[in-house]
Amino acid sequence: AVNPEPLPPGPAPLPILGNVRDLTAKELWLVAHKWAKQFGDVVYVHILGQGLVFLNSPEATMDLLERKGNIYADKPAFVMAGELCGCDNMVAFTRYGDVSKRQRRLINQAFGVQVIPSYHPLMQTEARSLIRRLVTDPTNYMADTRRYAGGLTLSVVYGYEASGHNDKFLSLGEECVDLLSNKIASGGGIWPVDVFPSLKHLPPWAPGSGFLRKAAQWKTRMEEFVNQPYNFVKASLETGNYVPSFCSMLLEDEERRSSPHFEFDLKHTANSMYSGSMDTTITMFSHFLLAMVLHPEVLATAQKEIDSVVGLDRLPTFCDRASLPFVDAVVSETYRWAVPVPLGMFICLPHRLMEDDVYRGMFIPKGSLVFGNIWAITRDETLFPNASAFIPERYLEKVDPALARKRDPRRYVFGFGRRRCPGGDLVESSVWILITSVLATLDISKAKDTSGNPVEPRVHYNNSVFRLPDRFECNIRARSESALRLLQQAQSAE
Numbered sequence: 435a436v437n438p439e440p441l442p443p444g445p446a447p448l449p450i451l452g453n454v455r456d457l458t459a460k461e462l463w464l465v466a467h468k469w470a471k472q473f474g475d476v477v478y479v480h481i482l483g484q485g486l487v488f489l490n491s492p493e494a495t496m497d498l499l500e501r502k503g504n505i506y507a508d509k510p511a512f513v514m515a516g517e518l519c520g521c522d523n524m525v526a527f528t529r530y531g532d533v534s535k536r537q538r539r540l541i542n543q544a545f546g547v548q549v550i551p552s553y554h555p556l557m558q559t560e561a562r563s564l565i566r567r568l569v570t571d572p573t574n575y576m577a578d579t580r581r582y583a584g585g586l587t588l589s590v591v592y593g594y595e596a597s598g599h600n601d602k603f604l605s606l607g608e609e610c611v612d613l614l615s616n617k618i619a620s621g622g623g624i625w626p627v628d629v630f631p632s633l634k635h636l637p638p639w640a641p642g643s644g645f646l647r648k649a650a651q652w653k654t655r656m657e658e659f660v661n662q663p664y665n666f667v668k669a670s671l672e673t674g675n676y677v678p679s680f681c682s683m684l685l686e687d688e689e690r691r692s693s694p695h696f697e698f699d700l701k702h703t704a705n706s707m708y709s710g711s712m713d714t715t716i717t718m719f720s721h722f723l724l725a726m727v728l729h730p731e732v733l734a735t736a737q738k739e740i741d742s743v744v745g746l747d748r749l750p751t752f753c754d755r756a757s758l759p760f761v762d763a764v765v766s767e768t769y770r771w772a773v774p775v776p777l778g779m780f781i782c783l784p785h786r787l788m789e790d791d792v793y794r795g796m797f798i799p800k801g802s803l804v805f806g807n808i809w810a811i812t813r814d815e816t817l818f819p820n821a822s823a824f825i826p827e828r829y830l831e832k833v834d835p836a837l838a839r840k841r842d843p844r845r846y847v848f849g850f851g852r853r854r855c856p857g858g859d860l861v862e863s864s865v866w867i868l869i870t871s872v873l874a875t876l877d878i879s880k881a882k883d884t885s886g887n888p889v890e891p892r893v894h895y896n897n898s899v900f901r902l903p904d905r906f907e908c909n910i911r912a913r914s915e916s917a918l919r920l921l922q923q924a925q926s927a928e
């Protein structure tokens with residue numbers, strides 16, 4: 435039947451092929467933002483008939499992904515990522531239904547808002563050890579942040595203590611998340627087998643079958659990523675020598691263990707929490723460093739606030755949070771300015787519409803892949819004037835509560851509706867204590883060249899999923915002798 439309502443507007447497609455040529459592997463969010471400016475807050479394109487819908491405003495994302503969340507909660511089934519590379523059981527890929535609901539319930543048990551305070555002491559200790567490592571060797575800040583973020587999850591989820599940059603599970607995590615976001619996701623592009631599924635039956639000698647060999651290798655690696663840390667917990671439980679963790683607690687629960695899906699759900703959920711926590715946190719922290727390098731006045735104001743509230747005789751703790759509004763504004767602005775997952779990953783983060791829908795007189799066909807365009811929203815000049823600049827003060831203006839809520843970047847950067855990121859409450863604490871402890875103890879500035887002139891940081895983005903900058907130059911050092919002393923005392927006390 436022909437639908438009376440028109441499709442949402444968008445760039446003109448080619449016959450049959452659609453908008454294939456408009457999609458880019460790198461920084462697709464910039465292209466989608468251009469469309470938003472040209473065509474409005476609901477944009478439709480198609481690739482060989484597969485509809486893609488970009489929702490570019492808070493209203494459109496809330497109306498559809500939140501209020502009509504029950505029909506916008508599915509995920510697409512991609513042959514390459516799912517069936518061939520074995521990622522279909524990772525939480526972000528699971529179709530909406532019993533499995534995804536069971537997995538999300540499990541995550542909520544580990545990382546729901548009610549349990550996060552029990553990890554505060556661990557986060558505090560780990561943030562301080564990260565700072566001590568930064569003081570000793572500031573050049574390694576990316577790897578150090580991975581150790582902080584990945585280490586926290588490994589510890590909480592698997593009871594595993596990461597031992598250094600070359601730790602086997604940290605390296606495995608780094609390799610596999612990179613594999614997933616930059617190879618399996620085809621650098622944001624599309625695998626022919628996802629358009630023509632019968633290609634998966636190509637014999638190994640056939641021209642063009644190379645992707646099948648790649649997929650087989652990647653699948654093995656992804657399976658190791660899921661199984662190895664999980665097997666570590668099981669083995670340590672058997673010896674009785676283990677640190678209690680999310681996995682050990684569930685493995686000891688006889689009643690749950692007898693459920694038929696138990697092991698499957700637990701190991702995939704644990705793995706999804708681990709993979710979700712690394713590059714996102716590194717993206718946040720690198721942008722925080724970048725913002726401090728570019729805005730020494732913000733660093734100075736935040737340090738002054740901490741000095742006056744916390745004093746110089748101790749390090750900040752979670753108890754100080756309510757008394758540090760400027761620091762909170764720096765954290766909020768870092769979420770917005772960093773946008774760790776600006777558009778969602780082409781292959782796994784769009785939501786799949788489960789029924790035909792009509793929105794503001796526009797027809798959105800069942801099966802469309804719907805993107806909440808987080809980038810466009812966080813760069814909206816009416817909500818965030820001078821949006822490309824880092825301005826924490828914007829959150830300190832007195833505005834009515836509804837507008838303040840609309841301007842809170844946490845409403846957007848974690849995605850929407852029934853697939854919204856389940857790690858948000860963890861990050862809210864882990865990133866806050868990290869940023870606050872760094873502000874209290876470190877100075878961050880531009881690097882100097884050999885003649886002592888400041889070097890402008892050069893920032894490049896080469897990741898198709900996370901807005902993760904390549905490492906840039908900056909200068910990180912202890913703020914004072916007394917800061918160093920406090921860090922050392924903290925270490926002796928731990």
Ligand code: HEM
Binds near residue numbers: 541
């Ligand atoms: C700054 C940090 C983080 C940001 C900005 C972020 C952002 C996102 C976004 C935008 C999504 C897609 C949501 C949607 O489909 O609408 C997502 C999904 C997800 N995130 Fe995060 N994330 C962060 C940290 C974490 C952490 C620490 C975990 C660990 C538990 C995590 C686990 C997940 C999982 C499992 C999903 C898939 C959820 C589903 O499909 O049901 N993330 N995240």
